[in-house]
Structure formats: C-alpha cells, structure tokens
Amino acid sequence: MTDLALAALAWVLLHVVVAGPLRPALVGRLGLPAYRGLFSVLSIVALTALIWTYREAPYVEFWATTSAVSAVPVVVMPVALLLLVGSLRPNNPTSAGPDMLKRGKGEELPVRGFTKITRHPMLWAFSLWAASHMIANGDLATLLLAGAILVTAVNGMFSIDRKCAATFGESWQRFIAKTSILPFAAVQAGRVKLRFSDIGWVNILGAAALYAIFLWAHAILFGVPAYHP
Numbered sequence: 001m002t003d004l005a006l007a008a009l010a011w012v013l014l015h016v017v018v019a020g021p022l023r024p025a026l027v028g029r030l031g032l033p034a035y036r037g038l039f040s041v042l043s044i045v046a047l048t049a050l051i052w053t054y055r056e057a058p059y060v061e062f063w064a065t066t067s068a069v070s071a072v073p074v075v076v077m078p079v080a081l082l083l084l085v086g087s088l089r090p091n092n093p094t095s096a097g098p099d100m101l102k103r104g105k106g107e108e109l110p111v112r113g114f115t116k117i118t119r120h121p122m123l124w125a126f127s128l129w130a131a132s133h134m135i136a137n138g139d140l141a142t143l144l145l146a147g148a149i150l151v152t153a154v155n156g157m158f159s160i161d162r163k164c165a166a167t168f169g170e171s172w173q174r175f176i177a178k179t180s181i182l183p184f185a186a187v188q189a190g191r192v193k194l195r196f197s198d199i200g201w202v203n204i205l206g207a208a209a210l211y212a213i214f215l216w217a218h219a220i221l222f223g224v225p226a227y228h229p
Contacts, residue, residue, distance in 0.1 A: 001060065004053040004141055008148035011046045015152035018042070020159055054145045063138035073132040074226060077214070080128035082207040083183075086114035086199065087122035109168060109175040114203075116187060116194045119179040120160065126153040157181050 018026070019039065027035045063069075114121040130150035134143055161181075164172050180186035187194045218226040 001057050001140065001144075004050075004057045004144050007046070007049040007053045008144045011050050011148045012151055014039075014042055014046050016155050016159075020155075050145060050148065054141055057141035057144075060140035061138060062140060062143065065136065065138055069136050069138065072135045073129075076128050076132040078207060078211050080125045080132070081210045081214075082199075082203060083114065083117070083121040083128070084125035085206045085210070086117075086203045087125065089113050109171050111175060111178045111192055113198050113200075115179055116192045116198050118181060118183040118185075119176070120157045120181060123153045123156050123160075124183060126150075 023035070026038075030038065118124055127150055130146040130153065134146045134150070137143075137146075158181075161176070164175075168175070178186060178192050180189075180191075184194075186192045215226045218224070
C-alpha cells in the first residue's frame with residue numbers, strides 16, 4: 001500500500017505543483033514545447049505507476065460494497081462519458097488544442113456546446129468517475145487512486161482558469177462571465193441559453209457506445225463487473 005500512496009502523491013504533486021507554481025520557471029528554462037513534452041512523459045509514467053501499484057495493492061475495506069453503492073457508477077458514468085465526449089471539441093478554450101493555442105488575447109472565445117454546461121467538461125468527467133468509484137468500492141486502494149484523480153481534476157479547473165486568464169486576457173473575462181465551473185450554474189443564472197443542439201445526437205450516441213463498451217469490458221479489464229449486487 002505504501003507504493004500506491006507514493007504513486008498517488010507523485011501524481012498529485014506533478015499536477016498541482018509542477019503544473020502550478022513551478023510551471024513559469026520550467027517554461028522559462030525549457031521553453032513551452034519542451035515543457036509540454038516533458039510534462040506529458042511524466043504524466044504517462046506517473047499514471048502507469050498509479051495503475052500498477054493499485055493492481056498490486058492489498059484489499060483494505062473501509063465500508064462494505066452493497067447493491068446500492070455499486071449502482072452509483074452505473075448511474076453516474078453515462079453523464080461522465082457524455083461530458084468527456086462533449087469536451088473533445090477543438091474550440092473549447094479550456095483545452096490545449098492547436099486551434100485554441102493560435103488565439104490571441106483580443107480574440108473572442110466561443111461559448112457553445114458543452115462549455116455552456118461547464119467550462120471544464122473533461123475535468124468534470126474525471127471528477128464524476130473518481131467520486132462515483134470511491135463511493136462504490138470503499139476500499140483504501142480505490143480511495144488513494146480515485147482520490148488522487150479527483151484532487152488533480154478539481155485543482156485543474158482553477159489552475160486552467162488562471163492560465164487562461166493570463167493567456168486570453170479580457171476575452172477570458174468575457175468568457176467566464178457567460179460560463180461556470182459548476183455544471184448548469186450559468187444556464188440556471190440566465191447568463192447563457194442551452195439548446196439541445198449544443199449537446200447533440202452525435203455526442204449522445206458516442207457516449208452511449210462508450211458506456212456499452214465499458215459495461216461489457218469492465219470485468220475483462222478490471223476483474224469485476226460494472227455492477228455487482
């Protein structure tokens with residue numbers, strides 16, 4: 001369990017410290033492309049260590065898995081997968097896609113698609129996955145693994161906001177005035193109008209296909225069925 005705890009700590013430090021306070025100094029020394037490349041390699045290594053040590057960790061139960069808690073990911077994951085699929089848009093300002101990197105400080109940022117729901121749909125997808133699996137499993141290893149993912153996903157929402165504010169300037173301020181971190185908060189406040197076309201059948205069908213695949217392959221990939229009453 002010590003190895004898993006160290007891997008979880010390394011993952012958190014990489015995303016909270018290296019991608020946070022240390023980022024400006026590293027970018028200044030290495031340059032942005034080299035920093036991005038190094039960070040990607042370190043992330044892959046850290047994630048591999050996290051998964052490997054999780055698989056080797058002993059089972060230490062905090063609470064029993066019941067049919068009720070086991071159903072939580074079954075209910076939550078369709079929403080998480082829809083947010084994940086919907087986040088994969090080249091015009092999403094909170095992504096680092098090539099279209100967004102070309103934008104300057106004065107250029108207007110689009111508020112459409114899943115950014116109307118939340119400006120961090122991908123990180124919310126990871127957060128929902130982590131939280132739902134922590135509830136469903138209730139063992140120490142899952143709490144360490146999913147907890148590390150949850151901490152970095154939530155921190156990432158605020159970290160990305162700070163970086164985008166520096167990158168896009170006033171256009172970012174206009175963007176956040178129409179959007180929200182909390183899903184549907186901007187819609188409920190009347191700052192933006194959500195239409196079905198912003199979600200779209202393609203995203204719904206894509207998320208449904210992924211959900212069906214995970215339901216079928218969960219036992220093969222992870223050793224337990226997606227739902228075990």
